[in-house]
Amino acid sequence: MQTKLSPIELSKLQKIAHEMRISILKMVYNAQSGHLGGNLSAVELLLTLYKKVLKHDKNWKKSKDFQNRDRFILSKGHASAALYCVLAEEGYFDKKELMTFRKFGSKLQGHPSSRFLDGIEVSTGSLGQGLSIACGIALGLKLDNIDSFVYAYLGDGEIQEGQIYEAMMNAGHNRLDNLIAIIDRNGYQIDGHTECVKCVDPIDKKFQSFGWQTLSVDGHNIERILEVYEKAKEIAIQNKKPVAIIANTVKGKGVSFMENTAAWHGKAPNKEQYEAALKELEEQN
């Protein structure tokens, strides 16, 4: 895997990330529903993973190397808009379809569904289940001697779900060194700041006590993200233990009035808000 990005590559990825934010905004506005905050926090992490780290093929099941693909599970299924943008960017479907998001008959269901869209490993949406599924896949890959990685993308609020700890224990016990969890630490959940609703800190110590290694990263810095993914794979194999990456992110990243607030977790903007947000994003280019 390539760990250093040329300045041109970096600026290209930053440009895509920027375009993704605009698409996410348009998709949620167009659908008049969706989760802006937690999608905008996930942009760089998902983009870098799919562009630079994950072994995958847009031909999906028709791909010759399908069984050797790396697996990605979006455990926080409400970040579907960001994932759809990445999958469209990677050629899984036409970008024009992005505007069908959450509409009747669309492949782009409110939460990702493997029934509707190639590129989705498993349907998610009910929080707390993705890490266990990832453990099962990690065990299955080991059984078949396939040295692919499994990535599970979790929300920080999501780790209030009890099943997460069952899965953490599973991965620690089985020393799943092919499993990497990414925790989108944007600090907010629907009802407020995570530390006010039900504190999740210290996340690193929780994982460590279950036999995991942890790394942290600025979840919006593409260069650092790429480095941390590389590092995670390296130490997983080296120490035969799963790795959790705590990615410090900003909920609603990119739109000043949506940043760091729970209010925009699951709300669609009205016309005025949409235009203001779009203007801000466009000015950032």
Add this chain to the structure above:
Amino acid sequence: MGMTIGEKLSVRKTYGETLAELGETRSDIVAVDADLSCSTMTCCFGKKFGDRFFNAGIAEQDAICTAAGLALCGKTAFVSTFAIFATGRAYDQIRNTVAYSNLNVKIVATHAGVTVGEDGASHQMLEDVGLMRGIPNMVILVPSDSVETKAMVKFAADYQGPVYIRLSRTSLVNIHNEDDYKFEFGKAQILEEGKDVTLITNGETVIEALNARKILLEKGIDAEVINLHTVKPLDTQTIINSAKKTKNVITIENHSIYNGIGSAVCEALSENCPTKVTRLGIKDVFGQSGEQRELMHYYRLTADELAEDIEKILK
């Protein structure tokens, strides 16, 4: 020679042995348990195929989703625990992960019904068929003896998609001969033909219904007995045909009278052939501690009480 009529065998042991047997030729089969492998008998598989056996510990939600993950790797994943935990505690995992993604996971739940016995109501699952019945993509099988259990486990291993198999803790007397038995998926089995009343049942109450039929015959009542081993998909046609003939249907189940086979039969008949249906089973109450047989008597699920109640219904 295979298993024969009249042998009393543990269906759980039959499940474990069948799974272990299948494991020899089917390298895609894996098993997940949640710290009850010596009760669910997945230990039979675990002892032989340690690398393909995964103990999730006392963590049923993790067990179901781990099985889902294994299925996503192309495995045929059997996952077992008690019915109360499988379908109760891990309902959302079964619905949203296993069934919604249509994964090849076989949930073989044991200790269903009031006959868990001494452990009492907390462990006596009386709502599992109801919970599973409402989930799209789910197949529900309830064997009445070891012959059926073995056939169903084999069927589940070949079937692509989610399956729920409901096993009792109780050892059951075989009502089938293995050598001349063929499992017909989705086809209710008419065990005895009759003209006065239709008894529809499955699982451990099948033998009770058959014995109740004998008592009723002495009183001049000729009951038809149907083994509804496949609850979903439901064999509506066989139920309708029998109802048309006898014009009186009674369902018998070691399950709540809500949402189990009684409800399934009522749904099928009210839409297609309105017929009086009486549901015998656990009447919207929790169970309690007691010896298996004692509980069966108390909840009026043994042949004697069934015959008594059926006679009253028919009067």
